[in-house]
Amino acid sequence: MHDIEAFGLVIAAVAIALTVAILANHLTERFRVPAPAIFLVAAVLLANTFPGLATMSFTTVQRTVTVALAIILFDGGMHIGMRRFRASARPIAWIGVAGTAVTAAAVSLLAHGLFDFGWEPALLLGAALAATDPAVVFSVLGKREIAGRTGTILEGESGANDPVGIALVIAILSAGGAGPGAWIDGLTQFALQLAIGLAVGIIGGRGLLLFIRHVSLPGASLYSVRVLAGALGLYGIATVLHGSGFLAVFVAGILIGDQPAPHKKDIVRFHAALASLGEIVAFSILGLTVSASTLADRTVWLTGLVLGSLLMFVVRPALLGLLTWPIDLTRGERAFVLWAGLKGAVPILLGTFAITAHAPDAARIYGVIFVVVTLSVVIQGSSVPWVARQLGIPMRNVES
Numbered sequence: 359m360h361d362i363e364a365f366g367l368v369i370a371a372v373a374i375a376l377t378v379a380i381l382a383n384h385l386t387e388r389f390r391v392p393a394p395a396i397f398l399v400a401a402v403l404l405a406n407t408f409p410g411l412a413t414m415s416f417t418t419v420q421r422t423v424t425v426a427l428a429i430i431l432f433d434g435g436m437h438i439g440m441r442r443f444r445a446s447a448r449p450i451a452w453i454g455v456a457g458t459a460v461t462a463a464a465v466s467l468l469a470h471g472l473f474d475f476g477w478e479p480a481l482l483l484g485a486a487l488a489a490t491d492p493a494v495v496f497s498v499l500g501k502r503e504i505a506g507r508t509g510t511i512l513e514g515e516s517g518a519n520d521p522v523g524i525a526l527v528i529a530i531l532s533a534g535g536a537g538p539g540a541w542i543d544g545l546t547q548f549a550l551q552l553a554i555g556l557a558v559g560i561i562g563g564r565g566l567l568l569f570i571r572h573v574s575l576p577g578a579s580l581y582s583v584r585v586l587a588g589a590l591g592l593y594g595i596a597t598v599l600h601g602s603g604f605l606a607v608f609v610a611g612i613l614i615g616d617q618p619a620p621h622k623k624d625i626v627r628f629h630a631a632l633a634s635l636g637e638i639v640a641f642s643i644l645g646l647t648v649s650a651s652t653l654a655d656r657t658v659w660l661t662g663l664v665l666g667s668l669l670m671f672v673v674r675p676a677l678l679g680l681l682t683w684p685i686d687l688t689r690g691e692r693a694f695v696l697w698a699g700l701k702g703a704v705p706i707l708l709g710t711f712a713i714t715a716h717a718p719d720a721a722r723i724y725g726v727i728f729v730v731v732t733l734s735v736v737i738q739g740s741s742v743p744w745v746a747r748q749l750g751i752p753m754r755n756v757e758s
Contacts, residue, residue, distance in 0.1 A: 379638045392739035394494050394641045394702055398732065401645025402653075411646055416710045419643055423707050425590070426636035427493065427520070428607050432589040433633035434496045434517050435611020436626060438510060443612045446510045449685045453511065453695075454518025455552075457678050462488035462526055464673045465665065473661045479719040481530050482712050486727055487669060489523030491702025492516040492608075493637045498700065498739050504746070504753050508691045512698050520704045521605035525551040527708045531715045547600070554601025559609025562592040566610060570619045581621040582628035585614075640703040647710070652725040661722075662729025669730065670738060674699050690749035697745050701734035 379397060405411050414422075443450070466484030469475040475483060495516040499509050529548040566588040575581055592610050593603035619625070653659055675696045682692055709724040717723070746753040 375642075376638065379642065392494060392498050392735055394497055394637060395732065395735040395739060397638055397641035398645045398735070401642045402648045402650070405646040405648065406650040414643060414646065416647065416714050419647055420707065420710050420714065422643055423640045423703060423710075424603075426640040427703065427707070428590060428593045428603060429586070429629070429636045430493050430496065430633045430640075431517055431520070431604055432607040432611040433629040434492050434513060435608045435613075436615035436629060437496065438513055438517075438612055439616030440612055441616050442510045443514060446507045446514060449507070449511050449682070450514030450518055452685075453515045453678065453681060455522055457515070457681055458488045458519040458522040458526070460677045460681065461669075461673060462523070464677055465669060468665060468668060468673075469661075472664070473657075475722075476718055478530065479712075479717065479723055482527060482708075482717055483665075483723050483726060485523055485526035485530060486705045486708035486712075486723070487665075487701065487730055488526070489519045489701075489704050489708075490516040490699045491704045491731075492520060493640055493704075494700040494702035494735055494739060495698075496633070497637055498742050499698070504751060506688075506691055506751070508687070508694050508698075508751060511695055515699070517608040518605075521552060521555055521602035521608070523704065523708060524604060525602055527711055531711065531717065550600060551602045552605060554599050555596050555603065555605030556609060558592055558596040558599065558601055559606040560613070562588075562595065562606060563610030563613035566592070567614050567617055567619065570614075570625075574620070578621050578624060582625045585625050586629065586632065637703075640707075644703055644706045644710075648725070648728050652721060653729065655722075655725065658722055658725035659729055662726045663733065665726060666730035666733040669701075670697075670734065690751055694746060694749050694751050697738065698742050700738050701731045703731075705731055 379393075462481075462484040464484070465487050466477075466480045469483045470477060470480040490512075492513075495512055499513060525548045528551070529545060532547055566585070569588065570581070570585060575584065589607050589610060592606045596606035597603040678696055678699070679692070682695060685692075687695065705727050706724075709727040712720040712723050743753060745751075
């Protein structure tokens, strides 16, 4: 077979896989399982049935998923908008930062005390699993209208705590257990990433909004592409400045979200479609990196099941229950926020950082993260509508 024919076969296979992934959304309506869970599990099964599919390097996976998540976060920020964010800004910031930190600490202690992880692997595991995931949260909640502030708080938390989790992992890997000085440097880097990301997001988001409003283009379709280029540009600028690119694009999306601009409806539809594609790509290629032999290891799947259960039923309800106590929520709203903190692509992406950094026990960390994420997406993600009904949270499906 000539190279051009082989390439054509690859293109056809990818197109068929993408079509099947899009049609998989029908399964989510019938079986109440979130689409990301289907993409993730299907990719694992394919990778281990056809080993030739799992040839992508972890570095390539990281870069591809990073772009997908940047697009998802920008779209999620636009979906929230400044009006909704302003009404829930304090709980979002409080849960996003303090909630992520205490969750990471609790999971680290459990991993070290119950499952014999060394301190550095335990801290990496805790930081990776502390963040909720925008791809899953926006997938599950974005298609539903939820009364009150709970939907905004959950969506805002997932956008705010991802940069925190990523900065924590980078700080831990930078410190490398080298002593107090290294840990101080790591924490300094953590604070700088958040501060720079926030600054780039605010300045860049306002600048991008002015650019959209005051610089006309010859074709309507170019407006959406320009916004995409601007959002990705902000990610790149923040990253080059050693800041959080994810926080920058999320904040920029919030600032642009509900502001009038030329061809705004087309821009929103375009980025919503890209975010849906990003969700498929992120979960599919992350699933291709997971080995069945790793998951078959009892120390991996059993650790993942126990740790995931503790995270869902003990750690998040107890710790975030205390943190959310000052927030003005009804008892049902508070319980819904505590239950619907879904894990997803971001924890798995952070697990790849442990692999590429050759961290101690990296393969086990990666396997445990995958088990916890699958458990969260399937159990928590599938039960969100039912839990909302039981808690008296008004929720209805809306047209995208």
